[in-house]
Amino acid sequence: MTDRLSRRQIAWRAARDLADGAYVNLGLGMPVLVSDHAPVGREIMFHSENGIVGVGPVADAGAADPDLTDAGSRLVTLAPGAALVDSAEAFAMIRGGHVDVTLLGGFQVSAAGDLANWDSRSRVKGRLVGGAMDLAVGAKSVRVLMAHTTREGDARLVERCDLPLTALSAVDRVYTDLAVVDVTASGFLVREMIAGLDAAALRAVTAAPLEFADDVAILAPPVL
Amino acid sequence: MIDKRVSGVAAALAGLETGARVMVNGFGGAGLPIALVKGLGAGGAGGLTIIANTLRMIESHAPELFTERRVTGAIASAARSRGEGTAIFEQQIFDGALACELVPQGSFVERIRAGGAGIPAFYTPTGVGTELAEGRELREFDGRPCVLETAIRADFALLRADRADRWGNVACAGSQLNFAHAMASAATVTVVEVHEISAEALPPHGIDIPGIFVQRIVEIPREDSA
Numbered sequence: 001m002t003d004r005l006s007r008r009q010i011a012w013r014a015a016r017d018l019a020d021g022a023y024v025n026l027g028l029g030m031p032v033l034v035s036d037h038a039p040v041g042r043e044i045m046f047h048s049e050n051g052i053v054g055v056g057p058v059a060d061a062g063a064a065d066p067d068l069t070d071a072g073s074r075l076v077t078l079a080p081g082a083a084l085v086d087s088a089e090a091f092a093m094i095r096g097g098h099v100d101v102t103l104l105g106g107f108q109v110s111a112a113g114d115l116a117n118w119d120s121r122s123r124v125k126g127r128l129v130g131g132a133m134d135l136a137v138g139a140k141s142v143r144v145l146m147a148h149t150t151r152e153g154d155a156r157l158v159e160r161c162d163l164p165l166t167a168l169s170a171v172d173r174v175y176t177d178l179a180v181v182d183v184t185a186s187g188f189l190v191r192e193m194i195a196g197l198d199a200a201a202l203r204a205v206t207a208a209p210l211e212f213a214d215d216v217a218i219l220a221p222p223v224l
Numbered sequence: 225m226i227d228k229r230v231s232g233v234a235a236a237l238a239g240l241e242t243g244a245r246v247m248v249n250g251f252g253g254a255g256l257p258i259a260l261v262k263g264l265g266a267g268g269a270g271g272l273t274i275i276a277n278t279l280r281m282i283e284s285h286a287p288e289l290f291t292e293r294r295v296t297g298a299i300a301s302a303a304r305s306r307g308e309g310t311a312i313f314e315q316q317i318f319d320g321a322l323a324c325e326l327v328p329q330g331s332f333v334e335r336i337r338a339g340g341a342g343i344p345a346f347y348t349p350t351g352v353g354t355e356l357a358e359g360r361e362l363r364e365f366d367g368r369p370c371v372l373e374t375a376i377r378a379d380f381a382l383l384r385a386d387r388a389d390r391w392g393n394v395a396c397a398g399s400q401l402n403f404a405h406a407m408a409s410a411a412t413v414t415v416v417e418v419h420e421i422s423a424e425a426l427p428p429h430g431i432d433i434p435g436i437f438v439q440r441i442v443e444i445p446r447e448d449s450a
Contacts (some may be wrong), residue, residue, distance in 0.1 A: 073252030
């Protein structure tokens with residue numbers, strides 16, 4: 001079996017599915033890496049819920065403007081064609097169905113597409129919900145990037161989430177370090193797997209039934 | 225004559241007393257009114273309810289608000305510190321000393337916008353099926369369940385922007401605007417710190433927050449607002 005994908009390789013794979021002209025919101029963590037791997041020749045407008053449509057690359061240290069941040073509080077630049085708005089309007093874009101895709105991190109995704117991604121029930125760090133619940137109900141397509149299992153080896157693709165939910169029946173596709181999995185009306189459908197992994201091995205690290213597409217492809221990103 | 229300029233942080237915060245509900249703008253450092261937050265810390269008011277997207281920046285600029293237990297309530301979408309360890313505000317929430325209502329960020333700003341726009345409540349699909357909507361009124365629209373969210377208002381709103389004129393019109397730079405427009409509309413007294421008060425009226429098409437929502441403007445040198 002080839003190695004599990006790195007975080008950048010998962011981000012690379014998710015970026016392949018972004019169409020030219022798409023308006024895309026990237027969540028904290030792995031999703032923000034996606035903008036580094038946008039396919040050449042496609043103009044993708046990155047939306048940030050603090051009030052930017054058209055986030056550009058992170059600013060060089062010398063040229064950074066402390067009053068221009070993205071939703072992850074990174075100091076950023078603006079892309080050509082960018083617009084600055086207020087938070088209420090940025091969320092109107094989300095809830096109003098104007099954002100084509102949101103890429104979110106996840107703790108668990110259920111076979112019904114329920115998402116748990118905001119509260120790990122820590123007693124050390126406080127709780128942060130941010131815009132995840134609005135994005136999960138509002139974006140036209142909701143896709144999740146996460147490791148296939150926890151550090152302890154527990155499955156993250158489950159029949160029912162047991163962590164606090166972010167949204168019900170929201171997720172369309174999941175990119176993991178082992179596979180690309182769609183959420184369909186009848187549950188999880190595997191589209192791609194890394195080389196050398198077979199159905200039994202993937203089922204062994206998944207806590208819900210898996211169906212496999214007739215043409216399951218090999219998930220093979222470049223070295224990143 | 226309309227002149228909303230005041231001199232100094234103390235005058236800007238006059239009348240902010242114990243028990244006040246205080247909105248604070250800011251996303252990351254953008255639009256965070258650092259001089260006014262420090263002034264809030266230096267003042268004596270307690271029993272405060274802070275309405276801000278995140279509490280971590282307020283603790284980092286005015287820790288005495290939390291060490292002296294002067295914040296007893298909060299409405300926020302993020303109540304988590306950065307890095308390792310537990311911040312004072314996090315520990316106070318864990319202990320029950322600080323009652324923090326966590327609100328999805330889009331509903332947070334829309335509730336404030338509603339407060340400023342005279343809309344007492346609205347329905348949204350955000351949060352349905354989650355613990356943040358537990359026990360709340362649900363209603364279906366076009367087959368989709370939605371939760372009732374109520375408006376938020378405050379006694380004070382504290383903002384930072386780029387420029388203002390004596391009429392209270394405000395122009396922002398970068399991503400400073402974030403929650404500022406909604407908060408300015410929803411507070412009884414809105415105070416804006418800016419680096420520069422323009423002697424002339426700002427160009428009408430370049431105004432991000434109209435002066436009708438603003439009561440006080442205070443000029444703060446750049447070095448005192450970082």
